[in-house]
Amino acid sequence: MSVVARASRIRTICDIQEKFRNGIFEFPKLVATADKMVRAAKLLNIPTFITTQSRAKLGNTVPELASNLTGDHIRADVDKTLFSMITPEIEKQLPVKAKDPLDVIIVGIETHICVTQTTLDLLARGHRVYVLVDGVSSINPEERGIALSRLRDAGATVTSSESVLFELLGDASHEQFRSISQLVKETKEETKGALGVFSRI
Structure with missing residues (x-):
């Protein structure tokens, strides 16, 4: 069974805003x-x-994401001035360092600033971090590769969205296997396009 499937896991959406x-x-x-x-x-x-x-x-989080950012699974929607997402409000909801490590999946911007500082803060607290290569970007594309190399060296896992989705399922007998497989099929072209530009690191 996969590491992600065995552990507690959270998703973070870092600063995907209108401006x-x-x-x-x-x-x-x-x-x-x-x-x-x-x-x-x-x-x-x-x-x-x-x-x-x-x-x-x-600005707010972009409207394309809004319809799926409601429900009991949303634990926080925090405005910040810190570059790291690990604000006092969010840190209160995380387990004590290394006592109950999380698997944290990150998408957002900018790779070399807020994504990097969030990842390093989580690693320092003993959590495992998965940075999605097709889910992070920066104003200057060259910053992505530098940041992702640094984060990999620091202990983060740099991987792809589809890989993580099936790792979360862990088994074709998972009750949501068909739903996730359908989602992967529906977004096949978008995924291919994103990987085509973002995997060049």
């Missing part, structure tokens, strides 16, 4: 991956944490 739409490298592809993952989180009832960076200036 970044025209600046972030391949923003629509990032949003497509994030949408697939938030739909899966809802199906699998995975605790999900959302942040925005200075919402008054940079």
Whole structure:
């Protein structure tokens, strides 16, 4: 059985906001991956944490994600000035360091700033972190590769959205296998497009 399937797991959506739409490298592809993952989180009832960076200036989380960011699985929707998502409000909901480690799956922006600082903070607290190569981006695309290499060296797992989805299921007998398989089929072209640009690291 997979590591992710054995452990507690959460999903984090880092600062995918309206004002970044025209600046972030391949923003629509990032949003497509994030949408697939938030739909899966809802199906699998995975605790999900959302942040925005200075919402008054940079806008709300993009509307494409809004319909699947409701329900009992949403544990926090926090506006922040910290670059890391590990704000006091979110940290209160996380287990004590190394006592009950989480598997944390991250999508969002920017790879080299907020995603990096969130990942390093989680690793320092003894959690396992999965950064989705097709689910993170930056204004300068070159920053992605530098950041992902650094995070891999720090102990994060850099992987793909589809790999994580099937790792979460762990077994074709999982009650949500058909739903997740259908989601993967529905988003096949978007996934291919995202990997085509984002896997070049």
